[in-house]
Amino acid sequence: MTNMESSFASRIPSSVHLLLKQTFGSTVELPETPLSQKRLRLALENVEGVAEKLPGISANELLENPFIHLSISRLLKILQDVFHKEVICSEDSLQNTNEDKGDDLIASEKDISVIENALKELSYLTDYTWEQLNIGHWKSVPRIWRKLYTCLAILKVCFLVLKRSSNLEVIKECDMGILMGEPICQNVLRKIAEEVSSRIITEANCNNCETLGTSNPAVVDYDKICLRNKSSNEFEVVVAKKPSLEEFLSFMKTKTPVLLTNTIDYWPALKKWNVEYIRKIAGFRTVPVEVGQKYTSEDWTQKVMSISEFIDKYMQASTESNENQCQNDIGYIAQYHLFTQLPELRKDIRIPEYCALGSTSDHEKIEINAWFGPANTISPTHYDPNHNILVQVFGSKIIRLFPPSESSKLQPHSDSSLLFNTSQLDIEQDDLFLAHPEMRNAKHCDIMLRAGKSLYIPPRWWHYVKSLEPSFSVSFWFE
Numbered sequence: 443m444t445n446m447e448s449s450f451a452s453r454i455p456s457s458v459h460l461l462l463k464q465t466f467g468s469t470v471e472l473p474e475t476p477l478s479q480k481r482l483r484l485a486l487e488n489v490e491g492v493a494e495k496l497p498g499i500s501a502n503e504l505l506e507n508p509f510i511h512l513s514i515s516r517l518l519k520i521l522q523d524v525f526h527k528e529v530i531c532s533e534d535s536l537q538n539t540n541e542d543k544g545d546d547l548i549a550s551e552k553d554i555s556v557i558e559n560a561l562k563e564l565s566y567l568t569d570y571t572w573e574q575l576n577i578g579h580w581k582s583v584p585r586i587w588r589k590l591y592t593c594l595a596i597l598k599v600c601f602l603v604l605k606r607s608s609n610l611e612v613i614k615e616c617d618m619g620i621l622m623g624e625p626i627c628q629n630v631l632r633k634i635a636e637e638v639s640s641r642i643i644t645e646a647n648c649n650n651c652e653t654l655g656t657s658n659p660a661v662v663d664y665d666k667i668c669l670r671n672k673s674s675n676e677f678e679v680v681v682a683k684k685p686s687l688e689e690f691l692s693f694m695k696t697k698t699p700v701l702l703t704n705t706i707d708y709w710p711a712l713k714k715w716n717v718e719y720i721r722k723i724a725g726f727r728t729v730p731v732e733v734g735q736k737y738t739s740e741d742w743t744q745k746v747m748s749i750s751e752f753i754d755k756y757m758q759a760s761t762e763s764n765e766n767q768c769q770n771d772i773g774y775i776a777q778y779h780l781f782t783q784l785p786e787l788r789k790d791i792r793i794p795e796y797c798a799l800g801s802t803s804d805h806e807k808i809e810i811n812a813w814f815g816p817a818n819t820i821s822p823t824h825y826d827p828n829h830n831i832l833v834q835v836f837g838s839k840i841i842r843l844f845p846p847s848e849s850s851k852l853q854p855h856s857d858s859s860l861l862f863n864t865s866q867l868d869i870e871q872d873d874l875f876l877a878h879p880e881m882r883n884a885k886h887c888d889i890m891l892r893a894g895k896s897l898y899i900p901p902r903w904w905h906y907v908k909s910l911e912p913s914f915s916v917s918f919w920f921e
């Protein structure tokens with residue numbers, strides 16, 4: 443076992459404390475750290491009651507399901523076995539030892555097989571719940587399944603802790619519960635993940651990680667790159683060097699896209715981030731990855747994997763736009779709220795002050811998304827309803843913008859489709875361009891978005907976005 447993988451329980455008793463307290467309810471009087479074995483066992487006695495109390499578990503729609511019913515009963519039976527056994531053990535240990543042993547937090551060897559059993563039962567239930575989460579569109583999945591998924595993740599984390607599992611195993615389970623579930627029990631999984639993550643980073647000796655991220659060598663000859671199929675109606679984008687709030691407000695009012703320079707020079711991310719830095723800080727975190735050339739492709743799909751796996755598998759792709767490159771080779775962490783999961787990266791970026799000019803100054807309402815991927819990721823021509831400041835941290839992208847007035851020329855999918863805000867046309871496909879004469883005079887502008895620059899995209903402006911090299915962008919959507 444490496445240092446990084448050594449026991450979770452012995453090093454973060456405060457997380458165990460938090461977990462037990464929030465999962466098992468306030469009826470259990472838990473001491474401040476370190477927890478005693480006796481008190482930990484007392485806390486565990488409440489598992490059965492908690493399983494009933496946790497949101498979702500007792501809902502009829504779940505209990506009427508024979509598989510769930512059986513599985514939960516089996517699980518509770520196992521927990522009860524633990525409980526009975528623990529009572530005897532606790533009494534024994536009370537007689538044999540005087541009091542708390544400080545860091546004696548974890549189950550004894552003889553309990554491990556019981557814990558293994560519980561974990562096995564939990565994984566049957568998790569697999570079944572996973573299938574339910576993947577039937578149909580994500581938004582139409584009843585929330586109850588998501589809550590159940592998180593409940594199971596919390597229970598799994600408890601057992602992993604008792605089993606002395608590694609930090610890496612624990613954080614993976616936390617991430618799965620965070621990604622697929624609901625923030626129940628005061629978002630306890632996120633809190634645990636934060637603490638475990640900072641332990642992992644410290645142990646990996648990332649104090650000098652900052653020096654990792656100093657160079658992002660440009661690998662593209664920007665002067666030679668352009669998008670295909672320019673129309674006869676091209677215009678130049680407005681460029682503004684750190685405009686004042688008043689100037690920016692007038693861009694917003696007139697719905698004018700603007701290439702902003704010198705507005706994020708003070709972001710630590712600009713100096714620190716590159717692919718290897720992201721790996722060091724976040725490689726062990728689990729995230730959703732879009733796989734396929736673009737979200738309109740037939741074989742496009744989403745997979746869940748660690749950021750390290752993503753980097754190994756997808757970030758090494760060629761920067762040449764290679765016709766033969768297999769579409770499935772493209773992976774993209776796209777439109778993902780990475781920064782709520784990873785406060786370690788969030789502290790390196792700042793919300794642009796222009797976002798305060800929107801209809802709400804409430805920072806909570808600003809949607810911050812990460813876009814991290816190799817060369818040649820494509821976001822097909824689409825529009826969004828809100829103002830957007832798209833910031834390029836490293837790498838570069840080329841973007842074609844069309845004003846809302848050109849919508850009909852871009853032939854959006856039908857209103858009833860999930861893709862209603864996306865064009866049916868691929869602007870870089872030559873035969874389509876030729877077949878649609880209306881596109882040949884669609885008004886547009888092309889923009890090279892390089893590291894350190896940002897693009898203001900007004901609401902409902904169509905945009906097609908292609909990366910030219912390994913790239914990290916952050917978008918800020920605001921009303």
Ligand SMILES: O=C(O)CCC(=O)C(=O)O
Nearest residue numbers: 813821826832907915917
């Ligand atoms: O960077 C990209 O691939 C797309 C960005 C985008 O569509 C957005 O920020 O709305």
